[in-house]
Amino acid sequence: MYQISKKTTRIWSRMGARAVYGQALSGMATENKNVLALSADLGRSSGLDRFSKEYPDQFINTGIAEQNMVGVAAGLARSGFDVFASTFAPFASMRASEQVRMNMGYMQEPVKLVALGSGLAMGFLGNSHYGLEDVAVMRTIPGLTIISPADCAEIYKTLEACIGLKQPVFIRLTGGINCPIVYQEDYAFEIGKAIWLRPQTNITVISAGTTVGHCLKVADALMESGISVGVLNMHTIKPLDDAAMAAVIHRSKTVFVVEEHTKIGGLGSAISDYVMASGAYTGKLYTHGIEDRYLTTGNYPFLLKENGLDAAGIEMFIRTHLGKQ
Amino acid sequence: MQTTNHVTALQIRRTIIETAAQCGEAAHIGGSLSMTDLLNTLFGQYLRHRPNQPDWPERDIFILSKGHAVLGYLSILHHYKYFNAKKLQTFQQNGSDLIAHPVKKISLGIESSNGSLGQGLSYGLGIAIGMNKRNQDRRVFVLMGDGECNEGSVWEAAALAAEQSVNNLVAIIDQNGFRNDGLTSTYTHKAQLASIWRAFGWNVLEIDGHDNQAIQTAFQKACDHLKGPTAIVAKTIKGRGISFMENNNDWHHNRITASVLDDCLKELGV
Numbered sequence: 001m002y003q004i005s006k007k008t009t010r011i012w013s014r015m016g017a018r019a020v021y022g023q024a025l026s027g028m029a030t031e032n033k034n035v036l037a038l039s040a041d042l043g044r045s046s047g048l049d050r051f052s053k054e055y056p057d058q059f060i061n062t063g064i065a066e067q068n069m070v071g072v073a074a075g076l077a078r079s080g081f082d083v084f085a086s087t088f089a090p091f092a093s094m095r096a097s098e099q100v101r102m103n104m105g106y107m108q109e110p111v112k113l114v115a116l117g118s119g120l121a122m123g124f125l126g127n128s129h130y131g132l133e134d135v136a137v138m139r140t141i142p143g144l145t146i147i148s149p150a151d152c153a154e155i156y157k158t159l160e161a162c163i164g165l166k167q168p169v170f171i172r173l174t175g176g177i178n179c180p181i182v183y184q185e186d187y188a189f190e191i192g193k194a195i196w197l198r199p200q201t202n203i204t205v206i207s208a209g210t211t212v213g214h215c216l217k218v219a220d221a222l223m224e225s226g227i228s229v230g231v232l233n234m235h236t237i238k239p240l241d242d243a244a245m246a247a248v249i250h251r252s253k254t255v256f257v258v259e260e261h262t263k264i265g266g267l268g269s270a271i272s273d274y275v276m277a278s279g280a281y282t283g284k285l286y287t288h289g290i291e292d293r294y295l296t297t298g299n300y301p302f303l304l305k306e307n308g309l310d311a312a313g314i315e316m317f318i319r320t321h322l323g324k325q
Numbered sequence: 326m327q328t329t330n331h332v333t334a335l336q337i338r339r340t341i342i343e344t345a346a347q348c349g350e351a352a353h354i355g356g357s358l359s360m361t362d363l364l365n366t367l368f369g370q371y372l373r374h375r376p377n378q379p380d381w382p383e384r385d386i387f388i389l390s391k392g393h394a395v396l397g398y399l400s401i402l403h404h405y406k407y408f409n410a411k412k413l414q415t416f417q418q419n420g421s422d423l424i425a426h427p428v429k430k431i432s433l434g435i436e437s438s439n440g441s442l443g444q445g446l447s448y449g450l451g452i453a454i455g456m457n458k459r460n461q462d463r464r465v466f467v468l469m470g471d472g473e474c475n476e477g478s479v480w481e482a483a484a485l486a487a488e489q490s491v492n493n494l495v496a497i498i499d500q501n502g503f504r505n506d507g508l509t510s511t512y513t514h515k516a517q518l519a520s521i522w523r524a525f526g527w528n529v530l531e532i533d534g535h536d537n538q539a540i541q542t543a544f545q546k547a548c549d550h551l552k553g554p555t556a557i558v559a560k561t562i563k564g565r566g567i568s569f570m571e572n573n574n575d576w577h578h579n580r581i582t583a584s585v586l587d588d589c590l591k592e593l594g595v
Contacts (some may be wrong), residue, residue: 065478102441
């Protein structure tokens with residue numbers, strides 16, 4: 001069991017998304033012997049070190065072989081285990097993308113594939129390790145649910161929702177240590193149901209992953225200037241929440257999508273596709289994400305700032321576009 | 326004297342040829358004929374399965390990783406009455422679920438979707454590990470081609486299976502010596518396929534994949550081997566059973582016309 005409180009979320013924030021993933025899964029493995037963790041030799045980088053020592057029968061290091069890991073995970077998931085297979089985001093989504101397509105897409109084997117350190121969180125490890133295309137690649141696979149938790153509490157919520165779930169899920173973990181805190185008390189989480197963190201107004205900011213936390217800061221700053229902005233946590237990137245999208249289409253006049261992902265094919269594209277297909281959206285839509293290029297490298301805060309994805313950068317983007325209207 | 330096994334294999338080859346002819350499209354014939362004797366013995370004697378209860382929880386699992394040889398697989402499943410002739414005749418017809426590669430449908434005896442080479446061993450390995458974790462006395466058999474062994478993912482799975490000493494996993498390599506564009510030269514020149522499997526830590530049995538006695542002995546040894554995974558590297562002849570198709574890669578993927586069909590049936594004599 002876990003408790004979402006001011007105290008726990010502060011601790012989790014300091015630990016960061018990857019360590020919290022390992023800790024959360026360990027807790028679930030204690031209660032549920034059906035839970036298996038697979039890692040492509042990144043157990044120590046995903047908080048699974050303790051898991052592997054405490055529950056050796058529930059852990060497999062598949063070696064540095066992501067394609068095989070996904071196939072093995074599928075065989076185990078087919079046999080009724082709750083399988084969580086993890087590696088860094090580009091290796092999960094691209095090195096093994098065809099295995100994901102055949103096993104988790106075509107055969108719908110209910111693997112939970114966890115993309116660690118997605119977005120810019122890999123910092124100095126560079127572009128080879130950044131997860132900037134994972135959503136775009138995974139989104140094209142039919143029947144694959146994509147979830148990006150907004151903070152560490154939502155990682156717990158996501159894993160809990162995935163236990164016993166007979167469908168494949170790609171779980172995208174963003175953020176480094178000192179993760180933004182979005183939730184400090186328990187709340188209702190349901191896969192596919194987006195959450196309004198600030199009530200809807202004419203201006204709507206939609207985000208997923210740890211950029212949600214930055215967007216909340218921006219909303220608060222804008223409020224001080226008398227600009228009221230709704231913030232929607234679209235934790236489930238696929239399938240998009242129809243009810244939330246209907247509200248956006250019919251009530252929002254300006255929509256900003258903020259994502260730690262290339263602007264090609266990610267959440268911004270998904271929202272854009274959706275509202276265009278509706279034929280009913282008459283407002284403006286702006287996507288704020290990573291440009292179509294390889295990035296200058298630095299630590300995570302540097303990268304967020306350089307790419308305008310820290311709170312200051314997001315606020316400037318929104319103010320600039322609102323000013324143009 | 327012809328054995329029952331031999332007669333059954335002839336019937337299955339006839340089904341392959343007739344179904345290919347009947348569908349009116351090109352089909353993968355050579356690789357279906359090369360594995361027929363292996364599959365015939367496996368399904369007839371070693372694979373624990375119940376055609377009248379395809380989802381029998383205690384069954385062994387067969388995965389056709391070289392999915393393009395599906396016609397040989399479907400002909401076996403038809404022989405064991407997983408489905409009738411009418412169903413088989415939908416092979417490669419618009420809208421059918423019996424197409425040029427297996428599509429997972431356990432009610433038809435098809436355990437896995439394949440077609441993208443090099444993926445069946447990983448999936449089978451996961452199933453085999455799962456069986457062991459649940460203390461089930463069940464095995465997984467994965468049939469691959471020698472050309473398929475070009476795929477790097479095969480060796481990722483081979484390494485892990487050996488490392489984990491997965492003793493209920495049997496890989497069958499239908500080494501017919503050809504891939505799409507010609508000879509599988511990778512494993513006939515400097516690197517010998519059986520040696521590679523052995524180097525990866527597998528129990529390796531090298532046999533003539535058309536010698537029924539040798540096939541039986543190999544499956545028995547594979548089932549008896551409890552220390553780790555076994556690879557049966559079976560030398561076969563692509564197009565086996567039809568003289569003009571044997572070692573003739575034109576029949577890797579080709580259409581059987583009415584006159585070709587006549588020639589085939591004369592040769593098969595069943």
